[in-house]
Amino acid sequence: xxYKLIKDLLExxxxxxxxxxxxxxxxxxxxxxxxxLADHSTLKNFSEANWEGKDKGRSAESVNSTNLVHLSRFxxxxxxxxxxxxxFSTQDEFIYLINLNVFGEMTKMELIKKNMHDKPAGMQIINxxxxxxxxxxxxxxxxxxxxxxxxxxxxxxSLNCIMDEIRKATLIVSGNLSSNEKNQLIYLLxxxxxxxxxxxxxxxxxxxxxxxxxxxxxK
Numbered sequence: 001x002x003y004k005l006i007k008d009l010l011e012x013x014x015x016x017x018x019x020x021x022x023x024x025x026x027x028x029x030x031x032x033x034x035x036x037l038a039d040h041s042t043l044k045n046f047s048e049a050n051w052e053g054k055d056k057g058r059s060a061e062s063v064n065s066t067n068l069v070h071l072s073r074f075x076x077x078x079x080x081x082x083x084x085x086x087x088f089s090t091q092d093e094f095i096y097l098i099n100l101n102v103f104g105e106m107t108k109m110e111l112i113k114k115n116m117h118d119k120p121a122g123m124q125i126i127n128x129x130x131x132x133x134x135x136x137x138x139x140x141x142x143x144x145x146x147x148x149x150x151x152x153x154x155x156x157x158s159l160n161c162i163m164d165e166i167r168k169a170t171l172i173v174s175g176n177l178s179s180n181e182k183n184q185l186i187y188l189l190x191x192x193x194x195x196x197x198x199x200x201x202x203x204x205x206x207x208x209x210x211x212x213x214x215x216x217x218x219k
Contacts, residue, residue, distance in 0.1 A: 012036065015183055075173045082165035087132060087158065092117075092125045094166065097134060097151055097159045105150035107140060116200065134158055 016025075016035050025031035051063045079091035088094055092115065099114055100106070106114075112122030126149060129135040134155030140146040151159075174182055195217070204212050 071173070075169075078169035078172050079166070082169040083162060086162055088162065089128065090125070093129060093134075094159060094162060096125055096129060097155050100135060100149065100151040101156060101159060105148050107143075107146045108137070108149055109146070111149055113201070129155070132158075 013032065016032050025035045049060075051058065051060075053063075076091060079094075083089075083091070083094065095115060096111060099111060103114075108123070108126055109119070111126065112119060115122065117125070126135065130137065132155075133152060135149050136152050137147040137149050140148050177185065199213055199217060
């Protein structure tokens with residue numbers, strides 16, 4: 001039995017039930033099939049997509065890479081607006097707190113890697129959080145060289161005070177995408193993230209990284 005196929009089908013049914021767009025469809029197999037067709041209709045013309053510079057040889061990879069960089073900057077811009085007039089300095093600070101609040105205590109390096117930072121940058125963020133008394137550190141019982149980081153009551157309170165603004169910022173980042181398009185984007189971005197994480201964690205030497213990555217992961 002193909003359990004993966006069954007799991008995928010169940011996830012689709014769950015998305016159908018949660019979708020704000022499904023009110024136009026009957027809640028039966030006929031409605032589900034119509035929703036499914038509409039849900040993926042925006043994907044069917046990807047091969048016909050057009051973009052600036054295409055006629056001059058600009059590749060789809062170049063466009064996607066540029067758009068992802070721009071989206072990151074847009075998100076950072078809205079995050080700055082969300083934390084204006086607060087004690088937070090950067091979006092990384094509240095993202096670190098959110099991770100600790102959701103996933104619980106962890107070592108410094110676990111927290112840094114979860115946020116895809118290198119050690120020096122991650123340590124600077126953690127030190128700022130410690131200085132604000134938003135997190136506390138203790139010695140690890142498993143590894144004396146490691147420190148365990150946990151969010152403090154003050155950190156939880158500070159995080160709760162800005163969460164409404166953070167939610168507004170994330171709503172704006174999703175822009176004018178429909179519910180179905182948001183689900184499609186989640187699928188595509190998760191697929192990309194799952195591709196990149198093992199490469200990032202492999203710590204390939206930078207001077208040789210691009211050739212090694214292409215040979216190992218793209219051929």
